[in-house]
Amino acid sequence: MKQPVSSVALHHALDKDWRSPKGWRSLSAVNHTTVGRRFIVAALVFFMIGGVLAMLLRAQLATSGNAFLDSDAYNQVFTMHGTVMMFLFAIPMLEGFSFYLLPKMLGARDLAFPRLGAYGWWCYLAGGLILVAAMVLGLAPDSGWFMYTPLSGPTYRPGINSDIWLIGVTFAEISAICGAVELIATILKLRAPGMGLNRMPIFAWYMLVTAGMILVGFPPLILGSILLEVERAFGWPFFDVMRGGDPLLWQHLFWLFGHPEVYIIFLPAAGMVSTMIPVFAQRPLAGYVWVVGSVAAVGFLSFGLWVHHMFTVGIPQLSVLFFSAASMLVTVPTAVQFFAWIATLWSGDTRFRLPMLYLAGFLAVFVTGGLTGVMLALVPFNWQAHDTHFVVAHLHYVLTGGMVFPLLAAACYWMPHITGRMPSGRTGTTAFWLIFVGFNLTFLPMHLTGLVGMPRRIYTYPPDAGWDTLNLLSSLGAFIQAMGFLVFVLDMFLHGRAGRRAPRNPWNAGTLEWAMPVPPPSYNFASLPDVQGREPLWDNPVLGVELAGGRHWLGKSAPGQRQTLSVDMLSGIPRSVVQLPGPSWLPFYAAIATGVFFVCVLFKLYMVALAGAVAALLIFLRWAWQNGTREDPGAIEAAPEIMLPPHFAATSAPGWWGMACSLAANAALFASLLFGYLFLWTMAPNWPPPAWITISPIWGTLAACVPLATAAAVRAACGANYRGRRRACSAWFLAGSAAGVIAVLAVVMVAGPLPPATSHAYVSTSLILLCYAGLHLAVTSILAFYLALRCRAGYISPIRALEPAVLRMWSDYTAMTAVAVMATLYGLPWVFS
Structure with missing residues (x-):
């Protein structure tokens, strides 16, 4: 499919249409590369804030009778630590990587809804700033990152602290919902020609399941936050026992989100592992179909585990047995993925580079966390270990082992792609050992302190409890771990700016993101690849050269337009040409109006909040009005002698899928509302x-x-x-x-x-x-x-x-x-x- 235009001229023409504005105008950028990087940087900043809070906690618990923090300050610090890590770091960081990588892996030029992604970014940033500003002002939430009622209700927390958590987290979760809609529509519709579902990169499968879980898992917490805020602001009883409510309703709604959240964090990280291990083994992933099936099974089973966290609250025995069995059953599809990784390494020619070191650390740490998870799934043991430091240790082994170690490996692996420079092997190895040793020294002793009876969420303990030595070891390990993260961040920053220049595809990977120059151009691909297998670069080593020469799909520039392809969901056959919007201030304005609504609700300025909601609606309508055309469009040349309609004139367009995903999230919220109504009717007192x-x-x-x-x-x-x-x-x-x-x-x-x-x-x-x-x-x-x-x-x-x-x-x-x-x-x- 040769084109009569030179590669240099094609590059300049495409870059003119796709590049983001410079200077302060760059705030209007909607390009997925820019938005993805912003998510990553902001999440990294929040991670460092959460890390500092963790150091404060470990300094307080290092010795018995410590007066470094009083009880109020400790409650605020541990609440904000959990909130920052769960809501402001984990999901946004993984969504940021997905925003950056998926269009490149799928052979597309951008996400399906660039402005929606930019709006999600601004909402995430605003929600995070609300929470951090409250902490700086001494108004941080102090009821725990789980906000259990009635302790978080108006009777026991009459101030604004709990309202800040409810408003800030709900605001930030809008970002997650927007990201999920964006990712599902992109994965299903904006793929390279020929990339059927059976040829998708494995990371896309992980993110497809994860995004679906977000759509179903986040609405229950959003509903719970709305109900609790309405109870606090207006006195409507939902969790007040004296007026027909039930505090257990909050726990059900929270853990309907909370336990899928663990796998929402784990699966994208596991997707990175499944992407990197074949590269360092230099062979395709073993059991691709089995891994895809296991990912779908984990996503499905994760919604049947929420009572796993409520075994001690008086759940009927039959329910306890069911959820205990489900908690152990989920280990089966997780084990399938581990066996696939081991089989890939075993049968390949493994190269032990820096990212592989972090992957090895992940395998060791996460297996340990998985074993303690099986222990906690057993009801008699759960009754003994519940609310002790054993659970804290298990949580961190699963989340840190299951997310942070793969994320560190991914940062080293994709650093050449993002910056065009290679990481440092020596400094990176030093950082790994500091993190790995510090992590295990921090959390392994916590299993023992939990088994000997140390409760979690206590700010001090008596000298005769016998916990001093183990707690001192944990605190020492925490500071060693913090030094490791500091070395890692400095190494990434310094080598990202002045390290050795990376060649194209330095790891000899087979996925499409390496079929472009590094760092990537604004448009990703000069022409969109025709995919014939699961490892396009291994199938055709000169594919990158062909794409740069405009020899594949959409190999001609369309002045003033941003074009990519929409394909059939199953087969990957091209169906239409998607015309994407360029930079716009509307997402920024919409986020400001949304922020006005939430902040005014926080300060009980309800008429102003209503004005903010109306302003946001008008901005969204203006946003939508800019789309489309007043004339029936003609077909567009997608390749020589191949004409395709524009996306708004085709069936099953990305916009249709966007609405379908939005309604799925809406239906999950409505189902949670009906569940709450029925729960109160059947279980609450005074009904x-x-x-x-x-x-x-x-x-x-x-x-x-x-x-x-x-x-x-x-x-x-x-x-x-x-x-x-x-x-x-x-x-x-x-x-x-x-x-x-x-x-x-x-x-x-x-x-x-x-x-x-x-x-x-x-x-x-x-x-x-x-x-x-x-x-x-x-x-x-x-x-x-x-x-x-x-x-x-x-x-x-x-x-x-x-x-x-x-x-x-x-x-x-x-x-x-x-x-x-x-x-x-x-x-x-x-x-x-």
């Missing part, structure tokens, strides 16, 4: 309330039926558009918008006669369900009106039908959830009456 609440059947029927009419109107609009009837299409959208307004009014009328929400959890949970339905109906009405305007403006046609299809998905979902809400509110009282 049912003294008198049943009567809901008007007339308004309830309208609230269930009118959303169906809204969805029907949207579907009629889509049908009119398909037949080319623009005026009818616009009219149906307007009808759908009006029906949405009526549905919102019906929901308000259902809620009107209810007693005060502060009276009982039955009322507050019913109102939350109605608020959920009403909010979705209001959004449906706004979007239908927006598409009516788009239709009149000429942005919608039978060919340009992506936006109506997306709204149809949303309106159908909204109608189904509205019916489910009304069925729940009417059905349960009828069943239990």
